[in-house]
Amino acid sequence: QKEVEQNSGPLSVPEGAIASLNCTYSDRGSQSFFWYRQYSGKSPELIMSIYSNGDKEDGRFTAQLNKASQYVSLLIRDSQPSDSATYLCAVRNTGNQFYFGTGTSLTVIP
């Protein structure tokens, strides 16, 4: 079982819609969770971090964490074409190791 799993997509949504990205992790004791955005040919860029159950909002982005279900999600409201990228979920496990998922490719259609 992989440490972090994501649906690779591709996920396509129309401009203005809500994009929903999901991630599950295997180490139940993990405490820190991150979402990175990676444009083609560029390095990953941190967009959200979350450490406790519930929702965390930052502008059009909302990260949701459910530790009981070992599930992290990222919602992007009012999706824009500039949001088209690969979104990477990362988890810091109980061994203080960082693991990334394989990423979900998102395309926002104008």
Next chain:
Amino acid sequence: EAGVAQSPRYKIIEKRQSVAFWCNPISGHATLYWYQQILGQGPKLLIQFQNNGVVDDSQLPKDRFSAERLKGVDSTLKIQPAKLEDSAVYLCASSYPTGRGYTFGSGTRLTVV
């Protein structure tokens, strides 16, 4: 604040040759990471330094890869000898010790032919 600096940006070598990558982290960031990202995959941690000590190198292929951070600031990652499957982007990242997410450099794209 200046970002994480990496060089070179691109490198093409033949298999069995050696190659080295350099990284200078953000000033004050004690933790430095080297990641390998193969096309279509997420980044895979190769080695993590805290100051000049190794915290985690469990996924570093030590028969051919080596890394050092002698003065606790910049770092080099070396591959010797390179294999075709080493073709990837090598990303360096740094953070404060709390590790609340970190900043990546622009990466070095390695092609082994």
